[in-house]
Amino acid sequence: MPTFQSLGLEENFLQAISDMGFVTPSEVQEKTIPLLLEKETDLVSLAQTGTGKTAAFGFPMLQKIQAESRTTQGLILSPTRELCLQITNELKAYGKYVDGLNVVAIYGGASITDQAKKIKQGAQIIVATPGRMKDMIGRKMIDISRIEYCVLDEADEMLNMGFYEDITEILSHSPEDKSTWLFSATMPKEVANIARKFMHSPVEISIGTKNVGAENVSHEYYLVNARDRYLALKRLADANPDIFSVVFCRTKRDTQKVAEKLIEDGYNAAALHGDLSQNQRDLVMKSFRTRQIQMLVATDVAARGIDVDDITHVINYQLPDEIETYTHRSGRTGRAGKSGVSMVIISKSEFRKIKAIEKIIQKEFVSKDIPSGMEICERQLLHLASSIRETEVNHEIDMYLEGIEEVLADFSKEELIKKVFSVEFTRFYNYYKNSKDLNVAAGEPTAVDAGKGIRFFINLGGKDDFDWMTLKDFLRDLLQLGKDDLYKVDVMSSFSFFNVDEKHKDLVLDVFRSFKLNGRRISVEISKDGRRKGGGRPAKQGKKGKRNKPNWGEDRPVFKGKKRRKHQRPNDKGTGGKRRRR
Ligand code: ADP
Ligand code: MG
Numbered sequence: 227m228p229t230f231q232s233l234g235l236e237e238n239f240l241q242a243i244s245d246m247g248f249v250t251p252s253e254v255q256e257k258t259i260p261l262l263l264e265k266e267t268d269l270v271s272l273a274q275t276g277t278g279k280t281a282a283f284g285f286p287m288l289q290k291i292q293a294e295s296r297t298t299q300g301l302i303l304s305p306t307r308e309l310c311l312q313i314t315n316e317l318k319a320y321g322k323y324v325d326g327l328n329v330v331a332i333y334g335g336a337s338i339t340d341q342a343k344k345i346k347q348g349a350q351i352i353v354a355t356p357g358r359m360k361d362m363i364g365r366k367m368i369d370i371s372r373i374e375y376c377v378l379d380e381a382d383e384m385l386n387m388g389f390y391e392d393i394t395e396i397l398s399h400s401p402e403d404k405s406t407w408l409f410s411a412t413m414p415k416e417v418a419n420i421a422r423k424f425m426h427s428p429v430e431i432s433i434g435t436k437n438v439g440a441e442n443v444s445h446e447y448y449l450v451n452a453r454d455r456y457l458a459l460k461r462l463a464d465a466n467p468d469i470f471s472v473v474f475c476r477t478k479r480d481t482q483k484v485a486e487k488l489i490e491d492g493y494n495a496a497a498l499h500g501d502l503s504q505n506q507r508d509l510v511m512k513s514f515r516t517r518q519i520q521m522l523v524a525t526d527v528a529a530r531g532i533d534v535d536d537i538t539h540v541i542n543y544q545l546p547d548e549i550e551t552y553t554h555r556s557g558r559t560g561r562a563g564k565s566g567v568s569m570v571i572i573s574k575s576e577f578r579k580i581k582a583i584e585k586i587i588q589k590e591f592v593s594k595d596i597p598s599g600m601e602i603c604e605r606q607l608l609h610l611a612s613s614i615r616e617t618e619v620n621h622e623i624d625m626y627l628e629g630i631e632e633v634l635a636d637f638s639k640e641e642l643i644k645k646v647f648s649v650e651f652t653r654f655y656n657y658y659k660n661s662k663d664l665n666v667a668a669g670e671p672t673a674v675d676a677g678k679g680i681r682f683f684i685n686l687g688g689k690d691d692f693d694w695m696t697l698k699d700f701l702r703d704l705l706q707l708g709k710d711d712l713y714k715v716d717v718m719s720s721f722s723f724f725n726v727d728e729k730h731k732d733l734v735l736d737v738f739r740s741f742k743l744n745g746r747r748i749s750v751e752i753s754k755d756g757r758r759k760g761g762g763r764p765a766k767q768g769k770k771g772k773r774n775k776p777n778w779g780e781d782r783p784v785f786k787g788k789k790r791r792k793h794q795r796p797n798d799k800g801t802g803g804k805r806r807r808r
Contacts, residue, residue: 239320246319258271272410272430301351303378327351330349330353333354356396370399373401373404376404393420441560446570447569452575458664460493470538472537474544481497481498481523488523496522497524510522540566541570550586598661603655610647694717
């Protein structure tokens with residue numbers, strides 16, 4: 227076991243490390259700290275997020291600079307304001323026993339004159355985002371002509387965000403003979419280019435295999451119809467009652483929409499994206515850190531700053547456009563030695579992306595089924611049982627016990643358990659008892675996907691008290707068809723559509739030649755493109771237009787004991803699954 231003592235750090239840093247509760251150095255720390263302390267060298271270090279890179283460059287830089295001098299000696303560039311502040315705070319904590327140390331954060335969206343003032347007081351180390359840094363150099367507010375160490379942190383993310391030119395400009399104001407330390411989770415061409423351009427024969431350190439996802443993250447995918455994405459997300463959340471997760475969407479709009487739906491459906495959720503003000507984003511992050519939010523729905527850009535340990539699940543509601551981004555997403559979980567799960571909800575057309583991602587992370591995905599409604603009920607019940615077990619008795623109830631006992635005197639322990647659990651169970655059960663299977667079989671495209679099968683129009687719909695499930699059952703019974711013989715049932719208010727294979731076409735036409743329901747003539751017609759034949763129905767009411775509309779599903783109940791957390795007001799019942807909007 228390596229120790230911090232063996233890395234060559236001075237006593238005051240060892241003290242700070244012990245104050246922070248770090249016991250053993252991480253791999254990147256063990257490899258980097260002695261090397262950087264010993265010699266002046268450029269360095270390229272490949273390591274996933276959460277491997278402790280800040281300390282890996284932070285301690286050597288702190289030990290090597292002269293705190294007595296007011297000259298700026300170290301510059302750390304990092305992609306976002308959040309990361310900038312995190313690094314600054316970490317460095318302050320590492321250097322808490324260093325007299326006169328001044329670490330200053332420079333980032334956009336805050337007063338530039340305040341920042342300039344702090345720099346003037348003498349900052350040995352500046353931690354900056356490229357945009358603001360370039361700006362302040364241009365205005366001669368910052369002088370980096372005498373820096374000795376420059377860190378490019380999360381280099382791949384900085385380049386992703388389009389900071390190449392800013393970085394080039396900034397570095398052109400720094401001395402040639404400084405040491406540059408580059409840290410990155412992945413090594414795309416652009417990062418290699420930067421290394422070539424700005425560094426002199428850097429030492430290369432790679433933690434684990436290049437571009438490999440964090441060791442203790444497992445990767446799962448769930449194959450569903452694109453429009454069932456949201457229902458699938460809810461099931462994944464319901465099946466994991468203690469979930470603490472980041473849900474990634476592709477656009478700001480989807481991010482906002484999914485978060486709003488989740489909140490409406492009773493989850494502790496919030497959105498994080500670039501259209502929020504800095505203030506709003508800070509608030510969201512604060513609630514997430516303190517676990518008041520269990521599901522943080524975020525865009526990739528907004529999530530860049532997230533450094534929260536103990537995230538149990540990363541959920542890819544949609545896959546990112548650039549598959550390289552997947553590594554960043556999944557790296558939000560499985561931090562600091564904990565295990566984590568990265569889940570991907572995909573439709574069939576995206577399946578090949580999974581294969582491409584497997585190549586990048588050099589790990590295989592596990593194909594999983596979206597849990598059935600009954601499985602979820604079971605998991606929720608067991609979760610309730612264990613929370614009851616863990617609950618500390620509140621003795622404020624003692625004075626009411628007599629009354630309660632009187633009411634319940636006739637029941638045995640077994641009967642009581644059944645009743646208590648039924649109180650909570652019934653709501654979930656009612657929601658899920660008729661829930662459909664959301665899974666789509668992998669492999670050969672089905673008749674549906676291939677556009678095969680015959681589509682029928684029928685003049686029965688929601689007005690006749692059908693939903694897709696009851697109509698499907700009704701038709702299957704009537705036609706005596708097997709489970710998979712009738713599909714793509716879409717119910718509108720006064721009419722519906724369904725598909726059967728070609729071979730059942732005549733059967734359907736025969737049965738409905740003279741079929742009446744409650745005295746009313748029920749007619750079916752072969753439909754083209756989700757339109758009623760010759761009926762001129764606008765296509766948008768048919769299947770075509772509806773295809774990609776997400777299925778937001780109905781309201782979902784919430785176990786009373788479940789989503790309510792400590793911070794909630796005691797009178798906030800949480801019944802009906804509604805929670806106060808923040
Ligand atoms: P990275 O920059 O690689 O994503 P960070 O430097 O942000 O990782 O560290 C991730 C978390 O792990 C932080 O909360 C940090 O305080 C903690 N950490 C870093 N090094 C250690 C260590 N040796 N032991 C325990 N925790 C550590
Ligand atoms: Mg970092």
